Amino acid sequence: MAEAPLSAIHRLPSWILGRAAARGRALVAQALAAEGMRMWHHVVLVAVRDLGPIAQADLGRSVGLDPKDVVGVLNDLQSAGHVVREPDPKDRRKNAVSLTEEGARLLKRCEKAACEANDALLAPLTAAERRQFMDLLGRISGTE
Template sequence: MADTPPTPSRITALPSWLLGRAAARGRALVAAALAEHGMKMWHHAVLSAVAELGPVAQAELGRSLAIDPKDMVGILNDLQAEGLVTRAPDPTDRRKNAITVTRDGVSRLRLCELAADRANDALLAGLEPAERDRFVALLKRIAHPAAA
């Protein structure tokens, strides 16, 4: 029988450590679920935001998700190549691109949302429904302290 290495209890009990481990597990679960539908996490986030906010200016979209403009261009190029979004001059300011989700984009997004929901359910499976609600509320306060 192999010896189990000792667990460094001080560091592994820190909230920052635990949040990092939980986040890594959550990312892995969601990434695997999205990959089944040919989607990467940032692509899913952008597609979801476009569906919610669109038509939306490319720069505004990047700011809303805190994505570097160079990275946003690549993500949008990928989504456009797959026929999931369109880019066209913004009718209110022709210097900007307006991003709109396509019918195929809406269909793919629905599949990915269901997959991501199942992955998040797996992540929180050890919690009762009321605990899940409280946990998410607490995470929001930690992630967005100015809004609390």
């Protein structure tokens, strides 16, 4: 009996991880969209909360986002009242980005939605399997 088409590809860990990652991104993106947010907006809000006030250029480097894309995301977030850009007290030539109270409230909702989406992704696993899976992913990705 012949193998199913692409079965060799579909058995590769890299293929399976890519499919799982795509499913996870889709679930999180859908959850964030319900809050009117996109993935990069969420990432930037988390970084601003954790690192802020932070210079705009440093923010981009910290999340791995191109400077022109950082400007677009920050423009969206600032126009919605979620962040403010003010002259950096350490270097007035730079803008420092801070989270507003409204941005902090939105971020809490987004984090809850993202956690629920990740719970849905891992729903087929038991609690012990989830811990093991996360440990294994950390080892594979070098982030443990």
